[in-house]
Amino acid sequence: MAQTNYTLDHLQQSLEIKDIPTEWEQVKAGLKEGFMFYVIDANGIILSTNSKFLERSEWTPKRVIGKSIWQLLPDEESSRHKGHQILQHLERGSVWQGSLEKCTKSGLSYWVQILAIPICDEDDTVQHSYIIEEEITDKKTMQTKLEEAAYVDLETGLLSRYKMEEIMKEQLTQKVEFTYVLLSIDKFYTLKELMNEQHEETLLHEFTQLLKKYFPDSEIGRMGRNEFALITPLSDWYIQGFSDFLKANPVYIEAKSVALSVSGSMTRYPDDQKTLHHIVEAAHNSLQRVKQQGGNLITTLPKDAHSKLSRRVEIEKELLIALDQQHLEVVYLPIIDTASKRVTSFEALVRWESDVLGQVSPEELIPIAEQTGLINDIGTFVLEKSCLQAADWHRQGYDIKVNVNLSVREFHDKNMARTVIKILQQTGCPANRLQIEITEKFALEAEAEKTIIEQMHALNREGVRFVLDDFGSGYASLRYLQLLPIESLKIDRVFIQAMTQNDKVMRLIKGMVSLGHSLQIRVLAEGIETEQQAKQLQAMGCDGLQGFHISKPLKVSELSAYFQ
Structure with missing residues (x-):
């Protein structure tokens, strides 16, 4: 064509x-x-x-x-x-x-x-x-209703998704123990590309027959194009045996043998999860883990992993509400200038204490926000709040900068520089009071994407400065130090934590400081927890220090000591 x-x-x-x-x-x-x-x-x-x-x-x-x-x-x-x-x-x-x-x-x-x-x-x-x-x-709803009325999937004859959920609801009401099994045919879309429509129908029909043969006394439903589910009282070892059953019973299409394998997850009620929503979410999350590990495995998760999944589901749901209602909070971590011994900037950090979930740590929040795409919304929220605060400090006559962490995902938006400038204008924050912190992963991606470099330089021309965070933590390329407008770099906390016990780490830190200064880049150190670390880093020539030894992250109402 x-x-x-x-x-x-x-x-x-x-x-x-x-x-x-x-x-x-x-x-x-x-x-x-x-x-x-x-x-x-x-x-x-x-x-x-x-x-x-x-x-x-x-x-x-x-x-x-x-x-x-x-x-x-x-x-x-x-x-x-x-x-x-x-x-x-x-x-x-x-x-x-x-x-x-x-x-x-x-x-x-x-x-x-x-x-x-x-x-x-x-x-x-x-x-x-x-x-x-x-x-x-x-139109789709009418089609679904027709399937629901028949309680069957019209293509395979298995139970519909709707009917499977009805059965689970009934089991939950009666408190009947069962295992919810979610199965996905491995490499289905690769197989589909090699087949015509008739062959695909044959494959699905043959797989359906194998399911019915191996699980004759279980409820079997079709949940998606290549996803199937079981509601069964059977033991884990028997369910896992379906993989061996598939090896011994390949399907035949036009007399050719096609060996199938499946990725699968098992979620037990009530041992693993106790609500329909959590059972289904746990099954999907578990299945994705199996696929990421290469598939061809039916497994369950340990109890602590199920607890984490349940909490993750709740965090995703509550985070949408928290963003809409601005329930998140920005706190500030002081950064000390070693020459003047004064605080010259604060790193803005997001914190969230949910009425439903309690304290949600950044270690929980940020990965979930990144995976759900809400990290952009969080970044915008923190940027707006921080610029408002920096503008207020500026009006009071304080020469204090604010550092805001932004992700490379946000800079894939070709209008990101304009967005930042617009926020600066709306909040009345001078551009030279904003410092954007980026990671080495960000820098590595920016190095290969011209539009990101252009946006960074556009912001730099306006007066915004860039700080390279977590320096030395895992990406070897240093070309971005040449290409990107980086004004400061932060030595990653893993080096700071090990410096007093390892002479090699001490030499590495000295090398980082020398490298930064040779490029006319300020060098900061983060994660400082002891007086000894602070003194040694200052002696090495670090330009700035931050960490819990200096101060923990503080609310705006707790910052008065730095403005006297």
Whole structure:
């Protein structure tokens, strides 16, 4: 099939548009008025939207523009696969049409029919893509209701997802012990690419028969394209034996043997989880772990891992509420200038004490925020609060800077520099009072992405400074020290903690200080816990110190001692 490249010239010819500046704008206006509409760049970053899209998705421009399309999709393998499929079509310059399940900001599911059109330049390089959507949730809901009415999956004859949930609810009400098993056929989409539609149906039918044969007295349902579930009283060892059963019983397609394997998770009620929501979430999280480890395994998690998963689910749910209602708090960690012995800046850190969960540590919060895409929202929240505080210090006559940690994910948004400058203007914070802390991972990615480097230099020209955090913690490239506008670097705490016990570490720290100073970069040390560490680092020439020996993170109301 020939590849189709769409440029404005192609669109002009196909739509017989004579005056692009006038008529093309009218076409776009009509599309925006009648359909959900948004524009993405080549990396899937949302550049603009219309009001219909915002209204249906429940997102605000601030929370969605500059973010990835992945936050619009359910966290399921089938959705991720289709998302990659759409982006691959667009990258090739091909139009994509089809239906897609999406989710609103609050997590509610809805269905759309999509027309995705890539817009290319004269060299056939995709610049951005127009996404035009029409909601078909009612149609999908009717189809689902038909399946629910029959309580079966129409393609395999197994129980529907709805019926499986009904059975689990009944078991939970009656407090009947059971194990919920979630199975996924390994390499299913690779197999699918090698087959035609009829062969795929045969494979699913044969796999279904194997499930019924091995688990004759269990409830068996289909949960997704290649995901199946069991509600069973059987023991773990018997369930795990299904892997060996598949090895001994390959499926045959046109007389050719196809050996299947599965990834699977087992979640026991009531030993592991006690609510339907937690059982399902634990099963999906456990299954993802198995897949990440290579698959071909059916396993359960230790009890402490189940406890962590339960808490993770609650954190994800409560974090959305905390961000909307601004229940997060910013605290400040003092940084001492060794020459003047005064605090010259504070590192802004996010803290969260939930009414439901209690204290949520940064070690819990940040990884979950990164995985769910909410790290951008947290970064914006901290940036706004910190700039307001720095502006207040400036008005009071204090020459104090504030350090804010931002992620490379935020700088994948090509408008990030403008966003930072806009926040500085709105809060009245002078640009030279803001220092952005980046990690070595950030620096390494920025080194390979021209737009990030350009944004960093644009902010630097405005007066914003950059601090390289966790220096020496794991990435060997030093080229970014040459390319990026880094004013300061922080020696990672792992070196500070070991310095008094290891002479080699002492020499490494001295080398880092010398390297920084040779490049006219200030060198700071973080994680200082003792007076001995502070004195030795000062003697080595460190320009700044921070850590619990200096001070713990403080609320604004606790900072008065530094402003006397």
